[in-house]
Amino acid sequence: MQLRNSITRWGVVSQVLHWAIVGFLLVMAVLGLSMTELPNGIDKIKTYALHKSLGITVLALILLRLLWRLVAGPAPAAPGPRWQRRLAATTHAALYVLLLAMPLSGWAFNSAANFALRWFGWVNLPRLLPADPGLKAVFHAAHEWLFWLLVGVVLLHAAAALKHHWLDRDDVLRRMLPWSQTHKEKT
Ligand code: HEM
Numbered sequence: 511m512q513l514r515n516s517i518t519r520w521g522v523v524s525q526v527l528h529w530a531i532v533g534f535l536l537v538m539a540v541l542g543l544s545m546t547e548l549p550n551g552i553d554k555i556k557t558y559a560l561h562k563s564l565g566i567t568v569l570a571l572i573l574l575r576l577l578w579r580l581v582a583g584p585a586p587a588a589p590g591p592r593w594q595r596r597l598a599a600t601t602h603a604a605l606y607v608l609l610l611a612m613p614l615s616g617w618a619f620n621s622a623a624n625f626a627l628r629w630f631g632w633v634n635l636p637r638l639l640p641a642d643p644g645l646k647a648v649f650h651a652a653h654e655w656l657f658w659l660l661v662g663v664v665l666l667h668a669a670a671a672l673k674h675h676w677l678d679r680d681d682v683l684r685r686m687l688p689w690s691q692t693h694k695e696k697t
């Protein structure tokens with residue numbers, strides 16, 4: 511088991527961060543899409559607070575992921591024609607931008623709506639923007655639309671990973687899975 515990325519696979523740190531962020535995003539999506547329908551009351555307030563605190567945690571994980579990528583570098587480019595490698599690089603860059611934009615738009619919306627932000631009831635976080643109904647509407651819409659854009663890019667990304675695995679039968683998915691041996695490691 512290797513901490514850093516190598517020429518054959520993503521290291522443990524990159525793998526754990528990748529799959530942890532996927533898991534957190536699923537929970538965030540379920541909370542975000544269901545909480546707005548809850549009847550007003552203490553459960554709704556608690557669910558909103560959980561969504562916001564987890565969202566800030568995801569932001570920290572994403573910053574850690576970007577920092578680690580700078581330190582450890584990426585795994586080597588995946589096999590395949592040049593246009594596919596370019597599409598993969600563009601998709602990955604878009605994913606990083608959307609991953610940052612999602613929690614930041616939520617935080618900006620929360621600030622413009624003049625709501626307090628306490629991370630798990632423990633740390634007070636500053637406002638990103640002054641309270642303003644116009645900005646509130648802009649960032650509310652941005653938070654929702656960025657989410658659906660993220661869903662679209664993630665579907666493309668996951669479809670490409672499965673295509674590599676099942677059709678091309680190469681190591682692209684295996685090298686992101688902790689329990690799976692790549693062809694090079696078997697020989
Ligand atoms: C990775 C992070 C995040 C994801 C994937 C996410 C996702 C979502 C989704 C899908 C919705 C429902 C949108 C709708 O249908 O109106 C939502 C709503 C909301 N999010 Fe997030 N969110 C994230 C982070 C945050 C953060 C960090 C905050 C605040 C600090 C936040 C604050 C809110 C609020 C206040 C709403 C409710 C909007 C309303 O009442 O209509 N979100 N989020």
Ligand code: HEM
Nearest residue numbers: 532535579584585588602605606664668671672682683686
């Ligand atoms: C919320 C969902 C997801 C997000 C946000 C996400 C994000 C990312 C990002 C940003 C990278 C780029 C790594 C880099 O170059 O630094 C990556 C790589 C990767 N992801 Fe995902 N991912 C998600 C879901 C999935 C799923 C469902 C699969 C598998 C079906 C998958 C398989 C992979 C693989 C195999 C790589 C490595 C690609 C390579 O080695 O070139 N991801 N992911």
